[in-house]
Amino acid sequence: MAKPSVLVLRAPGTNCDQETQFAFERAGASTERIHINQLIENPSLANDAQILCLPGGFSYGDDIAAGRILAGQIRNHLCDLLNDFKTSDKLIIGICNGFQVLLQTGVLLADNFGESAQATLTDNKSGKFEDRWVYLAADNSRCVFLKGIEKMYLPVAHAEGRFVTREPSLLDTLGSSSQLALRYCRPPAFATNGKVPYPENPNGSDGHVAGLCDDTGRVLGLMPHPERFIDRTHHPRWTREELPENGEGLRIFENAVEYFS
Amino acid sequence: MGRIDVTLWEVDIYPADSQPDRKAERVAAEAAELGVVENLSLKTARGFLLEGDLTPEQVLTIAERLLANAVVERTVVAKVGDPTLHTSSNGHSQLVHVIPKPGVMDPVAQSAKKAIQDLDVPVSEVRTLSKYWLEPLDSKPLDALCERVLANDSVEQVVVGPLNLERLEVGSDYKFELVTVPIRTLDDEGLERLSREGQLYLTLVEMQTIKSYFEELGRDPTDIELESVAQTWSEHCSHKTLAGRIAYECEGKQWQFENMLKETIFAATVKIREQLGDDDWCVSVFEDNAGIVTFDDDYHVVFKVETHNHPSALEPYGGANTGIGGVIRDPLGTGLGAKPVCNTDVFCFADPNTAADQLPPGVLHPRRVMKGVVSGVRDYGNRMGIPTVNGAIYFDQRYLGNPLVYCGNVGILPVNKTKKCPLPGDHIVAIGGRTGRDGIHGATFSSAELTSESESVSGGAVQIGNAITEKMLLDVLLKARDEGLYNAVTDCGAGGFSSAVGEMGEKLGAEVWLDRAPTKYDGLSYTEIWISEAQERMVLAVPPNNWEAFEALCRSEGVEATILGAFVETGRLVLKYGDEQVADLAMEFLHDGRPPVIRKATYEVQPAKPVDNSKLSSAVSHDETLTRILGSLNVASKEWVIRQYDHEVQGGSVIKPLVGVENDGPGDAAVVRPRLDSSRGLVIGCGMNPLYGDLDPYHMAASGIDEAVRNCVAVGADPARIAILDNFCWGYTDRPETLGSLVRAALACYDVATVLETPFISGKDSLNNEFSYMEGGEKQTISIPSTLLISAMGQVADVRTCVTMDLKSAGNKLFLIGDTKNELGGSHFCLVNDMHGDGHVPQMDPNVAANTFASMHRAISGGLVRSCHDLSEGGLAVATAEMAFAGGLGAFVDLRKVQHSIADNELGDIRLLFSESNTRFLCEVSANNADAFANCFASNGIPCAEIGEANESGNVEFTSLAGESCINSSIAQLKSAWQSPLAWE
Incomplete structure (x- = not known):
């Protein structure tokens, strides 16, 4: 079987592209990193790709707001490409900055070009960038990236990851359609109902939301970094705990690859 | 003239009513902390000024779709001066605007401008602003608030009340005029005045040498020639004090150094390499922009640590920001360009709890300095995608007016990319950021002592960085390297083009066409272009055959590349502006013409004063002492700082800075895997203890090396593969006893390194770290404690043994x-x-x-x-x-x-x-x-x-x-x- 091919999209300020590419390759995909300028000039570069990945970083410096400028550029120039991925049984994943971008393109939650966005990712409640590991509870019934995953332990590293909805009812709607793919939680119960205070909920997200999938389950955006936990030695306590060789984050990339097998 | 159509629009963006105003909370907290005003009530907005021929509809669309976040923010849009912009949103009447000064780097505005233009909206200029609605305050607390909390005068301007601004455009027309400096007629006093007032900071002997060089040529120098010499001969660029002649005396014995650094630090490495023979694992030391040692079959590893003390004292955020930005360009400019893989940052501050009324004039509060420095490193390092994995913070009141900011970067370099050599005929190419009036005289300024007046004299030396420009430069440079498109590269650091071109063309000769340099705005003189230290620029030697491919590659990623001149085999540095020749100097004079600095150094060993046993017996309980030491600032947890740095980007994190069952214990050294397909690791640690230096700098230096190496060994590094760097930050070394304490430390470095077989591979010094101010009509001076940072880079064959x-x-x-x-x-x-x-x-x-x-x-x-x-x-x-x-x-x-x-x-x-x-x-x-x-x-x-x-x-x-x-x-x-x-x- 041919390896599924991944297009890792980079832009000025993208900085998790190489390790994300490595994670996909470790999971069995073939990958290519392509600059946004090249793709705008020649969208057919994406024709062979089955998985579109928007990796982490600070696209355009996160100037104005995180992911804002890249999202605008994609809306302006690559709308068709995104729709094509969504309608032709392909996958899209946005990690950290990639999630911030995806949410603003309307590909995760439909909107009318920003004006009536249903939800956003904005400044952490702590008011600052933070790098820390968090426990996550997964809703795997819709999202293909999370198949077989119930809980995870992954690092977050961001300043603007607080998920805020315009209407509180949106959380219920998304929850009942299994689109709240990943939520911050407290071990050992991994419960997401009730209080998940800081720092377990590292940014103060409404509903403790850490990741969101679209209604097809084939588009996933998440703030945590699965590519930063693909090896045992990535775990912050690997020197004191018994752990399998592969990190928990690798499963997300493997699920994406297995979707095409 | 078309200018009539141009209007200035303002977009104010407030947190929505449902959202907290975090910035207001932060300002209120800082105002209280710094003793300005308690319980300040205020509301804040961020905003944009947009200049161009824009319709109201266009501005509204931009505001809603691009600039603001409709879910959590609300906007007010109007032409500048419109009363709706001056209507209070919270009943508070006092309005304050803070705007970057014209010409100061404003990355958000730059990006916004490009994004707006991408929407086909004809905006010509953008600037950001911050807006504060305050409770009514008397002028004294209001001034204090503006000065200490809201703005930094060296980079920002404050407008109290409504904004009356008509245009954003900066710059002006420039009319070429060649300036010559009649140096030949000056007497000694005149030479000294020229050095001081021209901010050349050269000594009398150096000025006399320049004078006689031009007397021989039978002409006076142009201003740009004088500047070129001053830059090249600056302490920052030539390390003339420590690499100079020193007569050292200690306990009746005398040493005569021709080149002190070469005979101590560097000599240690020479000796170690001889001892190792075939096992020598150094590749290039004290030669390139960073030291290079072997790593594995495919890659070498490079390491450099720099200081950025003086700029950080004046503008902590920008100083630290450009400090880390600058040191990243060192590995990037080493060999044919190393890929940065991790950062290390070490700071020295005064106690952040210092009472605000105890500060000497001209000093920023240490808490503000610390917060600014940490944010500066955070924002630049994180945006570059380089994990900041190691660091330390040291506190001592003597750092009050002169904090220390050490920034380091490690990179990996393919083994076949270590040599660079510009060839005659190669284009001199500048890539990255544009040249502006920023950072003028940074190199020479770092030779001067800080005073309470420094801010007004040297404000031009203060800069803000733009990390994304540098990230784009990094991406494109490494691609061009792998495609073999250039013969040499170096960074534009202190001294700007002057130093970069001067260094690269030293053995060859260069001709530069200054009018070709892309500038941020009009009006720069040829000299300003030449010595500007604008950030995020590098200079390359590109063979004409590769220019087309190189330029296309840069263009494809939005990086500006410009041919500035050519390397020519003349042994001369020729500078032109248009058809006019503005400089013609022999490279030899520039690089070897500086008269040797000769200094005296003395050290007097102080006998140890025994601990008073009676004091010991009356000391507090051991539990109490232990608790006090754990809670002392040097030992206390730095988690607040560490978590703000991305220490895991690039995916190679093995031992994080915080470890343990709750991920919050103090690790000894960090470990990263620079290659994800290998289990070989790099170990980064450091050692420093200025308190020991108060007793004996020899043992401080020895202990610093011990600590740096011991930290690395503690996590599993192989002691036979640890390389170290020295960074001396000292007081005024014209004083023989101050220089003597440095020499004594350097001698310890030699003694210890040679026995451990731990080579020094690079280093940098920063001298004259003193702060002076007037009090009661008398000059008071605070000298920093002698501070030697030893940074260590170890290796571990298999990280799973850590x-x-x-x-x-x-x-x-x-x-x-x-x-x-x-x-x-x-x-x-x-x-x-x-x-x-x-x-x-x-x-x-x-x-x-x-x-x-x-x-x-x-x-x-x-x-x-x-x-x-x-x-x-x-x-x-x-x-x-x-x-x-x-x-x-x-x-x-x-x-x-x-x-x-x-x-x-x-x-x-x-x-x-x-x-x-x-x-x-x-x-x-x-x-x-x-x-x-x-x-x-x-x-x-x-x-x-x-x-x-x-x-x-x-x-x-x-x-x-x-x-x-x-x-x-x-x-x-x-x-x-x-x-x-x-x-x-």
């Missing part, structure tokens, strides 16, 4: 490695008990250290060690407590089992607990490995004693020499003492 410092399991044995001596001098025991200055400063025996490190590595790599922590500030007591609370376990230690060489009459629990003797480790070993572990040391004659064990008690307990409990504190209490001092919001 260990951390947190206790792992109850029942495991605790072993103390190394000899404990009567060494409380410079210790934290003395510091927290007001006895600093007393006692014997820790010494180190490099032969014992070499053996100890090798034995420890055998034990760790053999899998015999569950956890390992080095002993440093606070000695055995602090190391035990840290291991216990990091592991969430109790620990018991019996002081009667500690091996020591303390004389009977000096022996006491205090010295065993708190002495800071070098080359010691505390290790946790499982019972069944205890014998094998002990054998690793016994066979080398290294003291190794089982002194206690880990347990489930939840307490740290010590049994005294008398067999009684002398410390018994809960780990929860100790941890809280350690975490609370710097647990900022």
Whole structure:
């Protein structure tokens, strides 16, 4: 079987592209990193790709707001490409900055070009960038990236990851359609109902939301970094705990690859 | 003229009513902390000024779709001056605007402009602004608030009340006019005045040398020629003091150095390389922009640490920002360009709790300095996608007017890309950011002492960085490197093009066409272009055949590349502006014409002042001392800082800066895998202890090396593969005793490095770190403590053998490695008990250290060690407590089992607990490995004693020499003492 091919999209300020590419390759995909300028000039570069990945970083410096400028550029120039991925049984994943971008393109939650966005990712409640590991509870019934995953332990590293909805009812709607793919939680119960205070909920997200999938389950955006936990030695306590060789984050990339097998 | 159509629009963006106003909360908190005003009530907005021929609809669309976030923000849009912009949203009447000064880097505005243009909206200029609605304040607190909290005068302007601005455009027309400086007619006094007023900061002898050079040529220099010489001869670029002639005298003995650095630090490396022979693993040292050593078959590894002290004193955010940005360009400009893989940052500040009314004039509050510096490093490092994995913060009141900011970067370089060599005919190419008026005279300014006036004299030297420009430059440069498109590269640092082109063309010759340089705005003179230190620029030598491919590659990623001139085989530096020649200097004069600096240095050894035993007996309880040391600023947890740095980007994190059962204990050194397909690791650590320097700089330097190496060894680094860097930050070295203390430290570096066979591979110094101000009509000067940072880069063959410092399991044995001596001098025991200055400063025996490190590595790599922590500030007591609370376990230690060489009459629990003797480790070993572990040391004659064990008690307990409990504190209490001092919001 041919390896599924991944297009890792980079832009000025993208900085998790190489390790994300490595994670996909470790999971069995073939990958290519392509600059946004090249793709705008020649969208057919994406024709062979089955998985579109928007990796982490600070696209355009996160100037104005995180992911804002890249999202605008994609809306302006690559709308068709995104729709094509969504309608032709392909996958899209946005990690950290990639999630911030995806949410603003309307590909995760439909909107009318920003004006009536249903939800956003904005400044952490702590008011600052933070790098820390968090426990996550997964809703795997819709999202293909999370198949077989119930809980995870992954690092977050961001300043603007607080998920805020315009209407509180949106959380219920998304929850009942299994689109709240990943939520911050407290071990050992991994419960997401009730209080998940800081720092377990590292940014103060409404509903403790850490990741969101679209209604097809084939588009996933998440703030945590699965590519930063693909090896045992990535775990912050690997020197004191018994752990399998592969990190928990690798499963997300493997699920994406297995979707095409 | 078309200008009539141009209007200036303002978009104000407020947090929506449902959202908290975090910025207001922060400003109110800082205003209270800095003693400006309590319980300040205010509302904030961020905003944009947009200039261009824009319709109201266009501005509204931009505001809603691009600039604001409709879910959490609301906008107010109007033309500048419109009353709706001056209507208070919260009933507060006092309006304050803060705007970047014209010409100051405004990255958000730059990006916004491009994004707006991408929407086909004809905006011509953008600037950001901050807006504050305040409760009514008297003019005095209002001024203080603006000055200390809201704005920094060196980069921002404050407008109180409505904004009356018509245009944003900066710059002006430039009319070429060649300036010559009649140096030949000046007497000595005139030469000195020219040096000072022209901000050349050259000595009289240097000015005389320049004068006679031009007398021989029979003409006067142009301004740009004079500037070129000043830049090249600056302390910053040529290290003329330490690389100069020094007559050193100590204890009646005299040394004569022709080149002090070369005969100490550099000589150590030469000797080590000779000793190693075929096993020499240095590749390039003290030569390129960073030192290079071998790593694996495919890659070498490079390391550089720089300081950015003076800019950080004036504008902490920008200074630190451009400090890290600058040092990243060093590996990038080493060989044909190394890929940066991690950062290390070390800072020295005054106590952040200093009372605001105790500050001398012209000094920023240390809390503000610290917050600014941390944010500056955070924003640049994180945006570059380079993990900041190691660091330290040191506090001492003597850093009040002159904080220290050390920034370091490690990169990996393909083994076949280490050599660079521009060829005649190569284009001189500039890539990256544009040239502006920023950073003029940074190189020469760093030679000067800071005064309370510095801000107004040198404001032009202060800059803000734009990390994304540098990230784009990095991406494109490494691609071009792999495609072999250029012959040489170097960074534009201090001195700008002047230094970069001057260095690259030193052996060849260069002709530069200054009018071709892309500038941020009009009006720059040819000299300003030449010496501007605008950030994020690099200079390359591109063969004409490759230009097309190179330029296309740059263009495809939006990076500007410009041909500035050509390398020519003339041995001369020729500068032109249009058709006009503005400079013609011999490269030889520029690089070798500087008269040697000759300085005197003296050092007087102070006999150790014994610790007053009566003070010891009246000291507080040992539990209390332990708690105080854990809560002292130097030892206290730096988690607030560490978490703001992305330490895991690039995916190679192995040992993080914070370790343990709750991910919050103090790791000894960081470990990263620079190649994701390999388990070979890099280990980054550092050592520094200015308090020891107050007693003896020799032992400070030796201890610094010991600490840096010991930190690396403690996590598993191979001591035979550790390279180190020196960064001397000293006071005014024209004073023989100040220079003497530096020479003494450098001699220790030689003595210790050669025995450990730990080579110095690069270094940098920063002199004249003093701050002076007038008080009561008298000049007061604060000199920093002599501060030597040793940064260490180790290697580990397989990262899976690494260990951390947190206790792992109850029942495991605790072993103390190394000899404990009567060494409380410079210790934290003395510091927290007001006895600093007393006692014997820790010494180190490099032969014992070499053996100890090798034995420890055998034990760790053999899998015999569950956890390992080095002993440093606070000695055995602090190391035990840290291991216990990091592991969430109790620990018991019996002081009667500690091996020591303390004389009977000096022996006491205090010295065993708190002495800071070098080359010691505390290790946790499982019972069944205890014998094998002990054998690793016994066979080398290294003291190794089982002194206690880990347990489930939840307490740290010590049994005294008398067999009684002398410390018994809960780990929860100790941890809280350690975490609370710097647990900022």
